[in-house]
Amino acid sequence: MSEDLTQVNSKESSDESKYAASARAFRDNVSRDLANDELRANFRGAMDYLMAKRKDAFSSQDELEMLRYQCKLIKQRCLAKLPYLLEELEQKLEQNGIKVHWAETITEANEIIAQLIAQKNGKSVVKGKSMVSEETALNDYLEQRDVECLESDMGEYIVQMANQHPSHIIMPAIHQNKQQVAKLFADNIDDFSYDTDVDVLIQQGRKVLRDKFCQADVGISGVNFAVAETGTLCLVENEGNGRMCTTVPDLHIAITGIEKVIEKLNDVPPLLSLLTRSATGQAISTYFNMITSARKKGEKDGPKEVHLVLLDNGRSQAFADEELRQTLQCIRCGACMNHCPVYTRIGGHAYGTVYPGPIGKMISPHMLGLEATSDLPSASTLCGACGEVCPVEIPIPRILLRLRKENVKPKNQQPQIMKGQGAGRSSVEAFIWQVWAFVHKSPTLYALSMWGLTRFRFFMPKKLGPWTSVRTAPKPAAMTLHERVKAQKAKQLQAAQKRRV
Amino acid sequence: MNKLNSQHLRSYPKNPKQVYLFGTCLVDSFFPDSGMDAIELLEREGIEVIYPQGQSCCGQPAYNSGYQDEAKAVALSQVKQFPLDIPIVVVSGSCGGMMRHHYLDLLDDVPEIKGFCDRIFEFTEFLVHVLRLKIVDKGPKEQVALHTSCAARREMGVHITGNQLLAQLDNVELKLHDYESECCGFGGTFAVKHADISAAMVADKTKHLLATNVVKYISADHGCMMNIDGSLDYQEESLRGQHIASYLLGRIKGKESV
Numbered sequence: 001m002s003e004d005l006t007q008v009n010s011k012e013s014s015d016e017s018k019y020a021a022s023a024r025a026f027r028d029n030v031s032r033d034l035a036n037d038e039l040r041a042n043f044r045g046a047m048d049y050l051m052a053k054r055k056d057a058f059s060s061q062d063e064l065e066m067l068r069y070q071c072k073l074i075k076q077r078c079l080a081k082l083p084y085l086l087e088e089l090e091q092k093l094e095q096n097g098i099k100v101h102w103a104e105t106i107t108e109a110n111e112i113i114a115q116l117i118a119q120k121n122g123k124s125v126v127k128g129k130s131m132v133s134e135e136t137a138l139n140d141y142l143e144q145r146d147v148e149c150l151e152s153d154m155g156e157y158i159v160q161m162a163n164q165h166p167s168h169i170i171m172p173a174i175h176q177n178k179q180q181v182a183k184l185f186a187d188n189i190d191d192f193s194y195d196t197d198v199d200v201l202i203q204q205g206r207k208v209l210r211d212k213f214c215q216a217d218v219g220i221s222g223v224n225f226a227v228a229e230t231g232t233l234c235l236v237e238n239e240g241n242g243r244m245c246t247t248v249p250d251l252h253i254a255i256t257g258i259e260k261v262i263e264k265l266n267d268v269p270p271l272l273s274l275l276t277r278s279a280t281g282q283a284i285s286t287y288f289n290m291i292t293s294a295r296k297k298g299e300k301d302g303p304k305e306v307h308l309v310l311l312d313n314g315r316s317q318a319f320a321d322e323e324l325r326q327t328l329q330c331i332r333c334g335a336c337m338n339h340c341p342v343y344t345r346i347g348g349h350a351y352g353t354v355y356p357g358p359i360g361k362m363i364s365p366h367m368l369g370l371e372a373t374s375d376l377p378s379a380s381t382l383c384g385a386c387g388e389v390c391p392v393e394i395p396i397p398r399i400l401l402r403l404r405k406e407n408v409k410p411k412n413q414q415p416q417i418m419k420g421q422g423a424g425r426s427s428v429e430a431f432i433w434q435v436w437a438f439v440h441k442s443p444t445l446y447a448l449s450m451w452g453l454t455r456f457r458f459f460m461p462k463k464l465g466p467w468t469s470v471r472t473a474p475k476p477a478a479m480t481l482h483e484r485v486k487a488q489k490a491k492q493l494q495a496a497q498k499r500r501v
Numbered sequence: 502m503n504k505l506n507s508q509h510l511r512s513y514p515k516n517p518k519q520v521y522l523f524g525t526c527l528v529d530s531f532f533p534d535s536g537m538d539a540i541e542l543l544e545r546e547g548i549e550v551i552y553p554q555g556q557s558c559c560g561q562p563a564y565n566s567g568y569q570d571e572a573k574a575v576a577l578s579q580v581k582q583f584p585l586d587i588p589i590v591v592v593s594g595s596c597g598g599m600m601r602h603h604y605l606d607l608l609d610d611v612p613e614i615k616g617f618c619d620r621i622f623e624f625t626e627f628l629v630h631v632l633r634l635k636i637v638d639k640g641p642k643e644q645v646a647l648h649t650s651c652a653a654r655r656e657m658g659v660h661i662t663g664n665q666l667l668a669q670l671d672n673v674e675l676k677l678h679d680y681e682s683e684c685c686g687f688g689g690t691f692a693v694k695h696a697d698i699s700a701a702m703v704a705d706k707t708k709h710l711l712a713t714n715v716v717k718y719i720s721a722d723h724g725c726m727m728n729i730d731g732s733l734d735y736q737e738e739s740l741r742g743q744h745i746a747s748y749l750l751g752r753i754k755g756k757e758s759v
Contacts, residue, residue, distance in 0.1 A: 401567070
């Protein structure tokens with residue numbers, strides 16, 4: 001495994017992720033969702049709320065910056081030792097009786113999980129919230145094999161009922177308002193009549209889920225931090241559903257990405273504190289589960305077997321490049337999307353990827369290849385709001401710039417760092433920039449082109465492509481600044497000479 | 502400590518006699534008044550302003566589009582235009598951010614690049630931290646808004662300096678608009694490549710600026726202003742932006758504010 005990590009992931013997954021197709025449709029998705037006023041209002045309201053909550057969660061800017069710096073260093077240290085920590089994690093987990101499985105692709109991950117379930121003749125699964133299982137489209141895979149999967153996180157439960165995907169990594173159903181959820185429940189749950197009281201809705205959901213927890217054969221969860229030192233799987237949640245999934249069914253399968261491993265138990269408190277405050281503005285989540293073994297002899301509850309599936313799915317491609325590796329520092333708090341003016345406008349589904357927003361733009365190209373995601377790196381003004389709030393100080397705008405570069409590189413240029421390199425390159429655009437550079441690096445040609453632009457300004461078209469669909473065209477000046485400065489200097493010189501005479 | 506913060510902590514030169522002005526390609530071709538006003542304002546403070554005629558563009562358009570080789574060729578040609586060891590004042594936060602921070606990566610094989618980047622100052626940053634400009638406001642009473650560009654705010658950390666300068670104007674009341682720190686949706690080629698998202702963003706920005714009922718809004722970046730003004734003009738609104746150099750000069754000279 002450790003040797004594999006330094007290699008670019010060249011192994012294609014056998015069946016392309018369904019998300020590749022939806023990511024390719026980014027532009028159509030954007031048009032669709034920008035036109036949906038209700039959706040836009042839902043996102044704006046929710047993002048305003050989450051931004052305010054985060055802001056109130058830190059006592060001072062200094063405290064926040066100190067914690068961000070500390071957590072960045074923790075994650076960078078852990079990534080620097082990633083291959084070794086993964087081996088240590090495997091060893092410690094196995095000592096604790098937790099079986100570790102390695103999956104390079106999403107298909108491998110799904111196969112492993114399906115096999116584990118089949119070995120126990122499992123027919124029904126309850127799931128805690130796991131974005132990595134969204135990444136592998138696990139629910140679809142299992143349902144095709146007659147295993148029923150029920151999402152037990154309230155947001156995920158709503159999204160699953162609506163036959164949708166999460167639109168936010170922390171708040172999966174944030175794109176829906178309470179009226180929409182009330183209607184969904186009324187349409188789908190027997191004996192439930194339309195009610196927009198949020199508490200009533202939540203109680204209704206919990207009632208359905210409670211029975212399912214007791215009936216399910218298998219619980220599947222994600223992992224927030226996997227501690228190598230002790231072989232501990234940490235799970236952050238607010239609803240208690242994570243604890244139910246990981247304790248009630250006889251078989252617990254956890255799935256996570258390889259970047260979630262951290263070195264020491266001591267690394268957990270600062271990361272946890274920053275995660276919950278950055279995500280929802282909570283000082284701590286309602287539940288924090290630390291899973292270190294299956295049920296031990298003499299214990300009355302807990303699963304009889306615990307497994308961990310560690311998924312690569314393009315992460316080792318990011319790991320192999322020092323700059324892109326910073327993408328893996330992410331602790332999935334969602335603050336970047338909460339603060340992103342693009343995400344706020346288009347919402348989470350428009351991206352077409354599992355992970356939306358700035359983190360989605362950074363990580364999805366590694367998972368799906370640049371060919372499917374070539375519109376994503378440019379879909380940012382590089383305003384930097386994401387980088388400013390990222391709890392582990394990922395320089396998100398810089399990484400987007402880097403992805404833009406990989407996206408427009410000549411396809412065969414070596415070294416090939418990313419799958420789908422050069423997918424966004426158009427010969428016309430490349431030619432335009434070559435001409436642009438040729439003109440702008442030559443003072444003579446630049447002066448000539450500016451002279452032309454200002455002298456023939458009345459010939460400048462009133463329509464300038466998409467720019468003028470919502471704006472008027474700017475008007476070139478009569479004289480350039482270069483010319484005006486020159487003329488002024490000449491005048492000053494003349495005046496000075498006159499005085500001398 | 503934090504990179505974003507530490508990059509704002511810098512030492513400033515004392516009493517420079519001469520400075521270079523980097524006018525930016527946008528000001529050069531579309532908004533030369535702002536460049537002339539910046540020069541006049543600096544000259545009134547006793548600074549000799551050198552405007553190298555060989556300058557063109559900082560290279561940001563190609564850089565942000567991923568065409569780094571092309572950006573590098575242009576960036577390199579710019580570095581050569583500013584040989585003297587004197588401050589380079591840039592009348593745009595985003596071009597300033599490009600030259601101060603991104604040149605370090607782009608031109609990492611140029612030995613003197615660190616020294617060059619250390620000489621880059623955004624215009625309002627220079628007025629506040631180097632000149633320590635004191636303004637006597639001779640303009641009429643009015644209310645204005647301030648739009649700080651994202652690059653000025655997050656790359657250069659100079660959103661505060663614009664506020665500090667406007668706060669010195671006794672007759673001017675600064676009105677804060679909603680979502681003041683949010684991007685206007687320009688983003689260079691973003692506005693063309695993702696025109697519909699950009700349109701949604703500038704629609705919100707103009708809405709929030711219009712809600713303040715100010716006579717004009719001030720900015721230190723013509724990129725944002727070209728976007729916002731273009732949208733306001735299209736909506737047939739009379740509100741317009743003015744570069745902070747022109748605005749401050751007008752207040753100092755006491756000419757009627759338009």
